[in-house]
Amino acid sequence: MKVLFACRPQIFAIPGGDTVQLLKMQKYLAECGVEVDISPEPAAIARDRCDLVHVFNLFDVDSMSAQAQQAKAQGLPFVITTNYWNPLEFFFETSHSFFHRLTRAVLPHDEAFRRYAAHKRRKMSAEIARQREVLSLAERILPNSRGEAAELQRDFGQPPEKFSVIYNAVDFDDIDAADADLFAQRYGLRDFVLCVGRFEERKNQLGIARALAGLTAPVVFIGGVPSYQRPYFKACRQAAEKIPQTLFLEGLPQTEVFSAMKAAKVHVLGSWWENTGLVSLEAALCGCNVVTTNRAPWQEYFGDDAWACDPASLTEIRAAVEAALVTPFRRQLADRIRQRFTWPLAAQALKQAYESVLRRTSP
Numbered sequence: 001m002k003v004l005f006a007c008r009p010q011i012f013a014i015p016g017g018d019t020v021q022l023l024k025m026q027k028y029l030a031e032c033g034v035e036v037d038i039s040p041e042p043a044a045i046a047r048d049r050c051d052l053v054h055v056f057n058l059f060d061v062d063s064m065s066a067q068a069q070q071a072k073a074q075g076l077p078f079v080i081t082t083n084y085w086n087p088l089e090f091f092f093e094t095s096h097s098f099f100h101r102l103t104r105a106v107l108p109h110d111e112a113f114r115r116y117a118a119h120k121r122r123k124m125s126a127e128i129a130r131q132r133e134v135l136s137l138a139e140r141i142l143p144n145s146r147g148e149a150a151e152l153q154r155d156f157g158q159p160p161e162k163f164s165v166i167y168n169a170v171d172f173d174d175i176d177a178a179d180a181d182l183f184a185q186r187y188g189l190r191d192f193v194l195c196v197g198r199f200e201e202r203k204n205q206l207g208i209a210r211a212l213a214g215l216t217a218p219v220v221f222i223g224g225v226p227s228y229q230r231p232y233f234k235a236c237r238q239a240a241e242k243i244p245q246t247l248f249l250e251g252l253p254q255t256e257v258f259s260a261m262k263a264a265k266v267h268v269l270g271s272w273w274e275n276t277g278l279v280s281l282e283a284a285l286c287g288c289n290v291v292t293t294n295r296a297p298w299q300e301y302f303g304d305d306a307w308a309c310d311p312a313s314l315t316e317i318r319a320a321v322e323a324a325l326v327t328p329f330r331r332q333l334a335d336r337i338r339q340r341f342t343w344p345l346a347a348q349a350l351k352q353a354y355e356s357v358l359r360r361t362s363p
Helices: 017-031 061-073 088-094 098-106 109-123 125-137 146-156 172-176 180-187 205-211 227-242 254-263 278-285 298-302 314-325 331-340 343-361
Strands: 002-006 035-039 052-056 078-081 193-196 219-222 246-249 266-269 289-293 307-309
Touching: 002 017, 002 061, 017 035, 017 052, 017 278, 017 343, 052 061, 052 343, 061 078, 061 125, 078 125, 078 343, 088 109, 098 109, 109 125, 125 146, 172 254, 172 278, 180 254, 193 254, 193 278, 205 219, 205 227, 205 314, 219 227, 219 254, 227 246, 254 278, 266 278, 266 314, 278 289, 278 298, 278 331, 289 298, 289 314, 307 314
Parallel strands: 002 035, 002 052, 052 078, 193 219, 193 266, 219 246, 266 289, 289 307
Antiparallel strands: none
């Protein structure tokens, strides 16, 4: 079986969770006998190159729509990993538009959000229609959780039988090989609060920095900074000046990130939305207590062994981090991840989804 992964053009220039997904799925599908190529170019989608097309990332609507249309034009079935969560709250909380400022100034929060959401949906109506069209044309939709599937069904009205949940996973070999001493000796820090993720408003590092003002434990931020997020990165650093000890590190190699996770006590991810948060899974395997956003399917992955916080509440973020700092490491979470969220298991489930689609669509 030959599969083409059709991805966003900046998948490697501006890496994110979907970059990890692509590379790990490619590696472990190969071990299942599935040959995978990766390309952002619609022209790469051709019958002589693959049996099936796997499209990624519902938010990159221009690339995704062009890739889906090309697959259909070539008579190739396609499936989609959506990486979706409803973004309207994020837009509302971070918008600087006049309409947004006006509604928040004169209306109660819930009513301001309702009106802003209706306004934003009207402005996004063409984009939403294209997303709905792609989902309708796809042979199978592959969310990373039942929670994500519910979001998609609510927002786009797709039938339940069209969904196959493919859980995110972690590569244990890279983590097991990491050494906490590498980070501790280089930076002189242990048992600190860590936040890993590309600096952008959705990841809410600014809210975390504000919430942790005056915290006695050191706080370390690690992540790449896209050029268009430089002002946001500057705001995060300014907010962090109220934390007695902070460290900002841009774009460390993955081995050093895992070393930092092993040296840390708590990992915090306070995003406005996540469809999982791969870094939270990785941090738990490295021995961190996990604080995660509640705007994600966190209980499907972490059960009761993580602290969930509201990204809109600095008080909740602070309380969750402080509780995680004084609690012994919850090893049962790491054990659950090792048993349930592995790339070999994800690759087997993905191969079965491909085979089901090909059986149904083959002449």
